[in-house]
Amino acid sequence: MTTRPHQVFEDLARLGALLSQDIDTRLREECDLSLNGFRLLLTASSRAPSCRVQEIADALALSVGGASQAVDRLERRGLCVRRSNPRDRRSSLVDVTPAGHGLLDDATLVYAEALDSLVGTPLAEPELGELARLLAVLRVSVGPESRLAPAG
Numbered sequence: 001m002t003t004r005p006h007q008v009f010e011d012l013a014r015l016g017a018l019l020s021q022d023i024d025t026r027l028r029e030e031c032d033l034s035l036n037g038f039r040l041l042l043t044a045s046s047r048a049p050s051c052r053v054q055e056i057a058d059a060l061a062l063s064v065g066g067a068s069q070a071v072d073r074l075e076r077r078g079l080c081v082r083r084s085n086p087r088d089r090r091s092s093l094v095d096v097t098p099a100g101h102g103l104l105d106d107a108t109l110v111y112a113e114a115l116d117s118l119v120g121t122p123l124a125e126p127e128l129g130e131l132a133r134l135l136a137v138l139r140v141s142v143g144p145e146s147r148l149a150p151a152g
Contacts, residue, residue, distance in 0.1 A: 023114045031107045036060060037079075038111060040070050041104045044080060044094045051094045052085065079103060 024035035031038075043059040044051040057067035071094055074080045079100035082092040096104065123131065 019118055022118060023111060026110055026114045027107055030110045031103060033103060033107050036062075036070055037074055038104070038107045040067070040074060041079060041096055041100050041107070045096045045101065045104060048095065049093070050085075052091050053094060054091065056094065074100070 020035055027033050027035055027038055033041075039060050040056055043056050047055055053067050053071060054064055056062070056071065057064045060067060060070075062070065071080060071082065075082065078097055080094050080096050082094055085091045085093050120128070
């Protein structure tokens, strides 16, 4: 039996959704933070001190409006703040607050434990390496690396 591209796509899409749902549930239960909130804080923290909302949108595959709303939600919780962009008055920069960094530290542990149990335990190191290599091939084939760069 031949494996069809649509079967692979459906499997990848379903697996991605299931992994995201599981990790989102764990983060919400243990840290009161959604997976998107975690990824937003991680992105802003890794690009400090000058992370623009556009960069968050690109990293999370959201519209700029969607990323801006996500920043608003975290800002209301005191996890990040916006400040004026000194180089471009049309945009703002997002900084993670000390409270946001503390929550990010806790959430990173939950995230890592979830990934280890969901992905690392079922697959041995050689299998993980091969899967990563194959996914990189697919990422290159569908568009710019910057848009689909691997997380982390």
